Amino acid sequence: MKKCLFLLASLVFFGFTANAQKVEFEEFDLDNGLHVILHQDNTAPVVTVGVMYDVGGKDLGGSSEAPRTGFAHFFEHLLFEGTKNIDRGEWFTIVSSNGGSNNANTSLDRTYYYEVFPSNNLELGLWMESERMLHPVIDQVGVDTQNEVVKEEKRLRYDNSPYGQFLFAVSENLFKAHPYKNKNIGEMADLDASTLEEFQQYFKDWYGPNNAALVVAGDIDSAEAKALVEKYFKDIPSRPVPTRSFPKEEPITETIKAKFYDPNIQIPAIITAYRTPGFKDRDAYVLSMVSAYLSDGKTSKLYKKIVDDKKMALQVGAINIDQMDYSIYAVYGLPLGDTSLEDLLSEIDEEIVKMQNELISEKDYQKLQNKFENRFVNSNSSVQGIANSLVRNYMLYDDINLINNEIEIYRSITRQEIQDVVKKYLNPNQRVELEYLPKEKSDN
Template identity: 75%
Template sequence: MKKSLFSLAALLLAGFTATAQEVKYEEFDLDNGLHVILHQDNSAPVVTVGVMYDVGGKDLGGTPETGLRTGFAHFFEHLLFEGTQNIDRGEWFKIVASNGGSNNANTSLDRTYYYEVFPSNNLELGLWMESERMLHPVIDQVGVDTQNEVVKEEKRLRYDNAPYRQFLFAISENLFKVHPYKNKNIGEMSDLDNSTLEEFQDYFKKWYTPNNAVLVIAGDIDVTEAKRLSKVYFEEIPEGTIPVRNFPKEQPITETIKDTFYDANIQIPGIMAGYRTPGFAERDSYILNMISTYLSDGKSSKLYKKLVDEKKLALQTGALNVPQKDGGIYILFGLPLGEVSLETLLAEMDEEVVKLQTELISEKDFQKLQNKFENQFVNSNSSVEGIAVSLATNYMLYDNIDLINSEIDIYRTATREDIQAVAKKYLNPNQRVVLDYLPKKDEN
């Protein structure tokens, strides 16, 4: 009887969640090709204005003649806060703060996103500022030099001098040999140092056009007025020619690639195994999210419980799915305890993957997975700020805005058999990079 009641409660909860979490939105295009998405939520007097550009770390600067430059998209994430023809240098953040707002930006290998959160009576200010960024940025040598130093300091702080923070770079450059995913999103400092002002200006003209962007306005808005204001501030911005990407295709990995990386910031070695996976819009990528959660989400997960708690072989272990548009990365990782060898640790992690490939996970573990993704879905739509970035991302990268409402159905319809099949398809020893991540010895 208890089981029946639990099943009924779970069913009712799932139905309630699907209804309660529905996000309504409107969308339209301006004459210059800018796509606009509006979401009205009058529960709190705040509004988010966000602009996502279809440009990321995979889109290199420079030219074949001058040399292709990494890190340009991330550099512009900083540079486009320098100021505009109507916003003096150093005034951007002051304007936002003095009007009760906050703002930020972030860059992945696939896209760049800028946003402001304001009290809703400052919607027009947010739209003006983002239109200024798109139409009138000041890209001069002073700004380039200033932000070059900022990016260098960020690289030193977050990567060069931080333990284990370069493992993704080391995995990526082995998994991808020709696709620009092999490059660091933050870029090589020599590339930025050797770039000319003209190269930065050309990069902006190439990628930062209205027809290569999506504008999202979410929160306490009047829809009719938001439509009017979006046209006032953005419709006169000239459209550009959207670049055509033609990235080379990677050859399949057919045998284990072994490599070693040395990190001067660590004392304990690590072992990592990286696999190429499908683009994040494919269903298999969602199943890989479930696999990584099953293996390593929390202290009750399979890898942690086995290797850290029970066998005392590892200080830390886990699995990570890194979704990307043109092809993702799946990583197993572990830090050995005491005298445990890296080979032993990898073999133990492999054993859990083989179980996934040969046995169905238990019904109890599967229900636990479903519950976690249900909760994750609810949380992702719990704030206006989160809804805004989801709407922009789903339009720009997935070509399906309604994923904000329907993405959970992919997880709800997944089966234990799907998990087994995807593990068999992608997580095999002959399809991976095995990386020994070792302390760098003092050369003196």
Template identity: 75%
Template sequence: MKKHLLAFAVLAFISLTANAQKVKFEEFDLDNGLHVIMHQDNTAPVVTIGVMYNVGGKDLGGDNNPKRTGFAHFFEHLLFEGTENIERGKWMEIVSSNGGKNNANTSLDRTYFYEVFPSNNLELGLWMESERMLHPVINQIGVDTQNEVVKEEKRSSYDNRPYSQFVFAIDENLFKVHPYKYKNIGEMEDLDAATLEEFKDYFKKYYVPNNAVLVIAGDIDTSKAKTLVSNYFKDIPKGKEVVRNFPKEEPITKEIHAKFYDPNIKIPAIMAAYRIPGFKERDSYVLQMISTYLSDGKTSKLYKKIVDDKKMALQAGAININQLDYGVYVLYGLPLGDNSLNSLVSEMDEEIVKIQNDLISEKDFQKIQNKLENQFVNSNSSVEGIANSLATDYLLYGDTNLINNEINIYKSITREEIQKVAKKYLNPNQRVLLEYLPKENEQ
């Protein structure tokens, strides 16, 4: 009887949690094409103001010149330099002195700027983001300053950090014609060679209201917020429509062998990378479930087998890198002792074959569902997280209400579908097999 009562209590708690996580929001467009999303939550006196631009590392400078990489990431830094009404170097000071915090990040698909303020500073946040969009100061002093900042970031985050270049090494072998093959941070010689006019042209093309979404989440009065949005953004000129026509990749039909040498490591790694559908596709959700099954935690299949039981590896797992046009699925392992890279590949392949040949157990399937539901709830547990989800779901997925419904996609996936998708994408003849090696081993 006690077990039944406990089970009922757990189900009731999950139900209440799910209902509590329902995110209400309001959307509208300004005449200049800026899409606005508002979420009111008056439980705490804070507000997040974010602007997500439809521009990322795949959008090269100079009319998609392959020698102009890294522009979107560069602008993530450059657009904090200052504006006609915000003195150079004062952006962070204004935010912090008004009790706020701010940040920005760039992927290959989009760039996101945001501030978190006490709710009485909503107007300040909107003014600052309108300043960034309307008339930032883009001059040679700012370009030269941020060029050095980006170079230092590249040195500290990639050049001098162990295993940090594995994504670059995979992408340049996995993609032959799509701009995902270029580094998000770019090549430093490309930024050095770019002219001030090229940077100004890039801003005019991408950082316009009709290529962005503004999100406001937190302790707001929606009527007043609408008025403020109109006051600060309605007169920003609309830009030309951004048209993308990236070349399509041919399917991989034969295993590609590659090597990369990292001067910062002593222990080699093996990586099996597969090109998979973009994150809007249902199969991408299925592959995320497979990744969770293989690699989420110390009880997951790859870790338990290769690291714990057989003690063949220091680390082993799977990563699903979600992107809009194509995703990247990676199996990886770091050998322990005298175990070879090939032996790790054999062990990982064996686990994939099991998924392809037999349905995973009901117990494991439910475990995956529980983990993904927990991640879904946690992603919307703060107004900061909600703001990011709303902007992403609208701009990249084209469905703002995914913030409430995405978990239903995972719930609708079956064990049979997991088996089918593993058979479709995770085969040796469809991958890049990358040996990630210490630099001293280079021949």
């Protein structure tokens, strides 16, 4: 009886993911180059309005003679300062007083701003985002204010947070030429040295409608939403966008050994990091499955072996950090007791070598497939999540319909392909081995 119930549940689950999750959407372009995506879902009276700009931390400010890091992230803050028609400090008040919420986030590859409102405030959300794009106030008062905000964020999230410099330490050793070597939040000396004119030019360079995509998702009437989009965005002029020409990285052919000292930790960590293909490459999808196999949950291979069974580590993990041009595959461990970093690394490597020499079991393979089916369902379970997926897939992957068919990529990945990808990328001579160490008070 239990077997029958389990089979029935499985059939319902897979039928749901195969059929009920299809997301309908409409796309069109305005004459100024703004790409617009509409998704109508009238099941709840909420609407998400989001704009993603094709600019991220890899796009430096300043000039070729004096390049400045951190501009994209700085603008994530600066563009909440106010506009010609929204007074300084009023942005959040307007949103909250109309029952909404809003946020923004920046990666090395893109910047995304969004509001979530009751659906009767759709027009308000569109007006506010058009204000941000058309005529924000970028003045010295705003720059100085947000400079202090960003410095405090850096202190809180990175400088004074245990293991907060983990990704920075990896990136600066893994990349030598590409701007991925830089901190997304930027160097504070760069922001301090930047002029108002440099910030104003950065906006002109990257924040035109032809370098953006607008998504409207939720309780809308598509025809009405389209008319409102045209009302608020069609007259925003397009602008030339700078041409990107990032240097290529030479392949890593010998182990790069490095150390980083963090004053906020007492327990060291060992980190291995590999430079892997950008997120549009099929191998990037395979590596996401590899990380899930190794460290997703307490029954995963690394956790079960090294934390539970051998009690050699407090924590272990494998992370596939997706980026457009190059991704980062990182494996880490925090030793327990007298375990040395060297011994912990040997145990981690043993599990990776096993994957290179043997196919994962059919049982583990099916478990992976179930995990990714579940992730796929959850990613499309809210209007806000759907809006994010639609605009991200358009802007970064050049395939908006991944929102419906990305799961097919994972379903098509075979056990042999998993083994081949681990053999191809996760080798000691292709990586950074980073000792992430406590910094004593007497250290300089």
